[in-house]
Every structure is written in structure tokens, then in C-alpha cells.
Amino acid sequence: xxxxxxxxxNRVLVEKIVPPSKTNAGILLxxxxxxxNSGKVVAVGPGFHGKDGKIVxxxxxxxxxxxxxEYGGTEVKLNEKEYYxxxxxxxLGTLND
Amino acid sequence: xxxxxxxxxNRVLVEKIVPPSKTNAGILLxxxxxxxNSGKVVAVGPGFHGKDGKIVxxxxxxxxxxxxxEYGGTEVKLNEKEYYxxxxxxxLGTLND
Amino acid sequence: xxxxxxxxxNRVLVEKIVPPSKTNAGILLxxxxxxxNSGKVVAVGPGFHGKDGKIVxxxxxxxxxxxxxEYGGTEVKLNEKEYYxxxxxxxLGTLND
Amino acid sequence: xxxxxxxxxNRVLVEKIVPPSKTNAGILLxxxxxxxNSGKVVAVGPGFHGKDGKIVxxxxxxxxxxxxxEYGGTEVKLNEKEYYxxxxxxxLGTLND
Amino acid sequence: xxxxxxxxxNRVLVEKIVPPSKTNAGILLxxxxxxxNSGKVVAVGPGFHGKDGKIVxxxxxxxxxxxxxEYGGTEVKLNEKEYYxxxxxxxLGTLND
Amino acid sequence: xxxxxxxxxNRVLVEKIVPPSKTNAGILLxxxxxxxNSGKVVAVGPGFHGKDGKIVxxxxxxxxxxxxxEYGGTEVKLNEKEYYxxxxxxxLGTLND
Amino acid sequence: xxxxxxxxxNRVLVEKIVPPSKTNAGILLxxxxxxxNSGKVVAVGPGFHGKDGKIVxxxxxxxxxxxxxEYGGTEVKLNEKEYYxxxxxxxLGTLND
Numbered sequence: 001x002x003x004x005x006x007x008x009x010n011r012v013l014v015e016k017i018v019p020p021s022k023t024n025a026g027i028l029l030x031x032x033x034x035x036x037n038s039g040k041v042v043a044v045g046p047g048f049h050g051k052d053g054k055i056v057x058x059x060x061x062x063x064x065x066x067x068x069x070e071y072g073g074t075e076v077k078l079n080e081k082e083y084y085x086x087x088x089x090x091x092l093g094t095l096n097d
Numbered sequence: 098x099x100x101x102x103x104x105x106x107n108r109v110l111v112e113k114i115v116p117p118s119k120t121n122a123g124i125l126l127x128x129x130x131x132x133x134n135s136g137k138v139v140a141v142g143p144g145f146h147g148k149d150g151k152i153v154x155x156x157x158x159x160x161x162x163x164x165x166x167e168y169g170g171t172e173v174k175l176n177e178k179e180y181y182x183x184x185x186x187x188x189l190g191t192l193n194d
Numbered sequence: 195x196x197x198x199x200x201x202x203x204n205r206v207l208v209e210k211i212v213p214p215s216k217t218n219a220g221i222l223l224x225x226x227x228x229x230x231n232s233g234k235v236v237a238v239g240p241g242f243h244g245k246d247g248k249i250v251x252x253x254x255x256x257x258x259x260x261x262x263x264e265y266g267g268t269e270v271k272l273n274e275k276e277y278y279x280x281x282x283x284x285x286l287g288t289l290n291d
Numbered sequence: 292x293x294x295x296x297x298x299x300x301n302r303v304l305v306e307k308i309v310p311p312s313k314t315n316a317g318i319l320l321x322x323x324x325x326x327x328n329s330g331k332v333v334a335v336g337p338g339f340h341g342k343d344g345k346i347v348x349x350x351x352x353x354x355x356x357x358x359x360x361e362y363g364g365t366e367v368k369l370n371e372k373e374y375y376x377x378x379x380x381x382x383l384g385t386l387n388d
Numbered sequence: 389x390x391x392x393x394x395x396x397x398n399r400v401l402v403e404k405i406v407p408p409s410k411t412n413a414g415i416l417l418x419x420x421x422x423x424x425n426s427g428k429v430v431a432v433g434p435g436f437h438g439k440d441g442k443i444v445x446x447x448x449x450x451x452x453x454x455x456x457x458e459y460g461g462t463e464v465k466l467n468e469k470e471y472y473x474x475x476x477x478x479x480l481g482t483l484n485d
Numbered sequence: 486x487x488x489x490x491x492x493x494x495n496r497v498l499v500e501k502i503v504p505p506s507k508t509n510a511g512i513l514l515x516x517x518x519x520x521x522n523s524g525k526v527v528a529v530g531p532g533f534h535g536k537d538g539k540i541v542x543x544x545x546x547x548x549x550x551x552x553x554x555e556y557g558g559t560e561v562k563l564n565e566k567e568y569y570x571x572x573x574x575x576x577l578g579t580l581n582d
Numbered sequence: 583x584x585x586x587x588x589x590x591x592n593r594v595l596v597e598k599i600v601p602p603s604k605t606n607a608g609i610l611l612x613x614x615x616x617x618x619n620s621g622k623v624v625a626v627g628p629g630f631h632g633k634d635g636k637i638v639x640x641x642x643x644x645x646x647x648x649x650x651x652e653y654g655g656t657e658v659k660l661n662e663k664e665y666y667x668x669x670x671x672x673x674l675g676t677l678n679d
Contacts, residue, residue, distance in 0.1 A: 002194075003192050003193070003194060004192070004193045004194070005164055005189075005190045005191070005192055005193075006190050006191050006193060007189065007190040008156050008157070008185070008186070008188055008189060008190050008191070009156065009186055011189060011190060013190070043190075045190070048186075049147055049153045051147075051148045051149070052148075052149055053147055053148075053149035053151050074166070074167075074189060076164065076189070085189055085190070
């Protein structure tokens, strides 16, 4: 039975995007193209209580492609897959096509 | 006579879930399946006073299965059993089936 | 003449409970049963001024049995007896039968 | 001409109580009775501006007997006598008979 | 397909301005003229929630030429070009002609 | 032309009082009488913006004799005389006759 | 084309005043007269958002002569001249004749 993790507060569950090291045609990509540390948002927490007593919602949403910091994040293994938990303010931005 | 601990503020009393190292059929599970550090919430505090003077309730509730951080938590021995106390904002998320 | 200490702010005066190392019948208890670090609340402060200007009352009351952190607390000798002062947010919880 | 010090903010001027090392009858008191670190409040500041813009008054008043922390306090020599200045939140409690 | 990064919170995406080390006529510029560490703002985040619950907008806007601190900033490679992410309060000022 | 310094925020400009090491009659004073570290307030800043947006005025005023902390303060030489700048909350109290 | 820097938030652009080491008549000034670390305010930022959501304006204005701290400030070279950026709360005071 698959387990589903619902993050607490402003935490965000991310599945890292492993960049292809070869193109479909089998050509090896140069190293620099694998430098972008990005991931897919799998689940987000409900936000946290701000100083004015109201909930501050999480700044990203499920399905967003996000740019991740080089360090940080908590590794979580769920249903035999690796995920990472970040506070939303550690996530650098969203990537759009 | 069994003692019951009611945590203070946003503390959460957790009983860690010890993952089975064998299946019911006696097959040894691979090491990776025991990596998920989870627990059952046994008791929660009443929350704490936010900056606006209102109580911020605890983010998890009794009976929740929670994902715990790798480090931290205060070990408490109660009625010959081991429990752990966490601040609710140290708990990473809730696990649902 | 006995002196009475009224703690300031959110401080709590606690008399530690020394666990019996033998039962009444004289049977030596195993070491683990003496691990619970608990105490009786003897006096509490009036609370402190919260950020909204209102008093935040102390989270425990006289007579409560409390679970204490392993470290911390200020030793106070009063009328030839040892007591400990804690901030209420250092106290882990209350113990109820 | 004697100088009078009016503390600023939440500071408290304290004259430490030197415990008698002998009773009036000349009997030497055991060492433990001199452990209580207490003092008489000589002057208090006007309090400080809280986050809501109102004055938070000092928690002790002139004439109070207070329990002092083992460390801290600023020594002040005034009119050939030694006093100590404390922030009121460093004072542990008031001692009443 | 080109990727577009939308920074989160008060982050600012900057493309550093590389000072020409030669003039168009091929004359080598003295070293001091390359000391100004400036960049072009490419994208800005939506701002962050202030303590009063309202959004504090980012202090610079797309197209601004900004003076950057000597250290700090997170390098990001996007569509084969190097960019830098800064919190807006780390940016020293805007440069105008 | 003499320069006048107007301190910023809650800063206070103080001229230290050098205790006479001899009385007028030429009698050498014992060392302890020179221990009181005091000064005359020469100028005060306008105060600073409190968290509620209102100005918190400086706690001392021009002409006050103040008790200074043993360490701290910024030395300033103005019109060939030495002064010291303190934040008002570093000043211990005012001295009155 | 001359560049103009507009500081961000509560930053202040200062041109340091280099004290003359000789008088106009060519007499060498004693070393102490060069100790005053002062500057001319060239540009100020718009201020920053206070905790109550309102802008707190910068405490000095263009043209002010200011007393600078001995350490700190960020050196900026602009149009072949050296300037320094300070947060307004690092500036000690204003100097008036």
C-alpha cells in the first residue's frame, strides 16, 4: 500500500529531476547542462501562522517545477523512491517553459 | 498505576514505529525499507501563545502517523515504554495510506 | 521563620521527586524505573508580558506533577530544602495518573 | 553629599544581603545556610517600551527581598557602599516571610 | 525550449554586466574601471509577507541596473547563460545614467 | 568654528567625568572613590521607530549625570575634547544628588 | 556619462571628508585633528518597511555632514571617485557648525 506524505507548515515535498546525460539519439550531453538543480513539487504543507495570526500559504504548488538550493533539504524515502523536503523559503524559484 | 503525560505548549508525544525487519512470511526485508523514521502521535500539547495573543494550536493530532526528523526529540520513559517528545514544527509531515 | 519564594515572570519553583529505589516491601527496583525526571510544582510566577501587551499566564499550576528536562533549571536552597527553578517553556509536560 | 542612582529601563539596584556567619549567640552557622543569594531592592527603573508601544513596568519594587542569580549583575560603588544592578528578568523571584 | 525562472519571495534574478576590458577602438582600459560590480535585473519575485500580514514588494524591478555586493548571490545556469539570485535587501542600489 | 554633534536614533553623547584624584586641600583620595564611571550628557538623539511605528524617545536628557557601563561606548574627538557615544539602553542609570 | 547611484532601503551613500594635513598657509596640522571620521551624504535610500507596514524614512538627508563609525561601510567606486555605503543606523550622528 503506497504511503502519502503531507508536509507540515511551509514544507514542500520535491522529487528531484535527474537530467538526462544522453539525448534520445544517444549523444552525450556536455556536463554543464546537468548543473540545474531542479525538481517537481509533489506535495505542499498548509502554510504557517504569521505574526498577525493568519495563515501564510506556501509559495509553490503541487506540480510546479522548482529551482532548488545546492545544499539543504531533508532526504525522505517513500514507497521505494527518494524525495526531498524543503521549507518553501529555501526554494529559489519556479521554472517555466 | 499507569502515568499519562500531557505535553506542554506545542510539544508532541510520539511512539516510534519500529519497522518489521521480516515480513509475516518470514522473508527478510531489504535494509532500505527500514529507513523511514516514523511514529504514532500519543498526545499533543494545547499549543502556544502567538504574537497576536491567540493560541496557535498544535499541527498534528493524537493518532496521526508522523514523519520524524533524523535527529532531535527528547526520549521519555513512561510506564516502561519509550516515547519521544518533539516540538510540532520539528515534525516533517503526516503519513497517510 | 520559613521563607517563601514567589518566582518572577514565567518561572516555576519545583521540588524534584526522588524515585524510591526500593518498593515498600523492600524489593530493589530495576534502574530504568528511576529514569523519569519529575517534580512537584511548589510555586509559579505571574507570567510575562506578551508582544500584544497582555500577560501570558504560566502553563502549569501549583501542585502539578511535571516532567522536567534532563539539563537546566537553577538550584535554590530554601529552608534547608533543595528546589529548582525552571521557565515554564522548559518544562516538558504534566504527569497525570 | 550622598548620590542617588535611578536605574534606567527595567534595571534594578540591589544591595546584597550578607548572611551572618554566626548567630547572635555566637554559634557558627553551617556553610549551607549562606548559600541563598538574596538582596534588598534599593531602586527600580521606570520600565521599558514594549512592542505594543506601552511601558512594561519593572516586576519588583523598592524594599522587596529578591533571589538573585548566581552570576551576572553589574557592581556599582555608591557612597562607599557596594550595590548590584540587574535587569528585572534576571531576578529569580521575591522572598517573603 | 528556453526556460524562464520566476524567483520566489524577495529574490531577484540578475545578469552580471561584464565590463569591457578594451574600448571599441581596441585600447585597453585601466583596471579600476572594471571594479564596479553591477548587473541587469532579469526577473523579480512577488515579495514576501510582512509582519503585518501584507505583501512587501521587491525593491527593484525588471530592467533596473543594480549595484551588487562583492560577495553573496547564488549562481544559476539557465539556457546556457549564467545568472545570479540575490535577496533584494542584499542589493546595494540602482545605477542610473 | 566649533562643531556640534547631534547623535542619531537613541544615541547619547557623553562627556566623562574625571574624578579628582586630590581634594581641593591637596589630600590624595583613596583609589576606590575614582571607581564610579559617570558622565554628563551633552546631546541626545531623537529616539528610534518602535515596532508599533511610533518614536521611542531617548531615556536620558541633556545635562543628566549618568552611570556608564565599564566597557563599550564609541570615543569621539570633537573640538579637541574627548566624548563618548552610547546607546541609551547601555547607560545604567542617572545619578542625582 | 556620469552614473548616479540611488541606494536601496535605508542605505546612505557617503563621500568621506579627507581632512587637510596642512593648512592653506602650509603649516602641518597635528595628527589628532585628522581623527574625526566624517563624510558628506551624497544620496539616501527611500527607507524600509517597518513592522507595522509603514515606511521608516532614512534618518539623514543629502548634504548632511555625518560622523561615521571607525569600521564598516561598503566601498563603491563611481565615476572614478570613492564613496561608501552605510545603513543609516550605523551612522553615529550629524555634524553641524
